Amino acid sequence: MKRALGAAAAWLTLAALQAPAESSSPALSLWRLDCGEIHITNLDEYSDTYLYVGQQKTLTDSCYLIRNGDRYLLWDAGLPAELAGRAKEESGMRMSLRQSIGDQLAQIGVEPGQIEFVGISHYHFDHTGQLSEFPNATLLIGRLDWEALSGRPDRAQPFSPWVDGGDKLQTVQKDHDVFGDGRAVMLATPGHTPGHHSLLVRLSETGSVLLSGDVYHFSENVENRGVPGFNTDRAATLASMDRLGRIAENLGAKFIIQHEPTDVAELPQFPQAAH
16 A cells, blocks of 8 residues: 555655646736845855855846736746845855845736745755745745754854744645646755755746756856755765756756856746746
8 A cells, every 4th residue: 555655645745746737727927026146255165075165156046937827926036135236255255136026026017915926946045044034825845955954053044934833834745736727836856955945947938947046056067066065965966966857858948057047048038937
């Protein structure tokens, strides 16, 4: 019986990835949001094989809004809103933010209270900075990432609405079909953090879009398989790289490295959306 249940669960996950959206499904749209910019002064930290000694690089910090009919998912929450309009230097990085997520949502007529889900690829500060601006949303986060927040106030502060007893919390062990129709699926891609996830969005016109989270940070690491020294599991990182590559190939997906400016620029410029 346990084997049968396991096989059924595996089939459901596979079906979520493979099944095309039904023609009767509500319209699905995706907006790319500007959630900051980060200039890295020591790029060598982003490969544990000394690939980038002495190099620097400017990365984008992107977030995404997915609308499924009248339901909304915010994917990642960028740098803190208090950085809006200014820059800050810390730990070998120069961080800046042009506009808060809330201000960008207002431009397309969406209020924070309309966000049903906030999906977090992982717990790092540049993906959670404005998370607490959406306390009424259901938080979707990898179970092992949630467990890693325990006893770590430096990591947990953005999660305070849920840490303090909020009941709108869903920890994700493996893959998770956000809306239940196979068109926005959180993919388990551990390694960068223990419970790291990426997001597959299956649009009717654009086709499949694969948002990497931090499996990669920039395009050179795709070919080089560069693993940052601060990742929690090197082998798991490489396995996740392989998984995402195979999914992108099998689905013909547009692969978006969330920190790579040239990748993010392939999606329509805000406030336009991909459909």
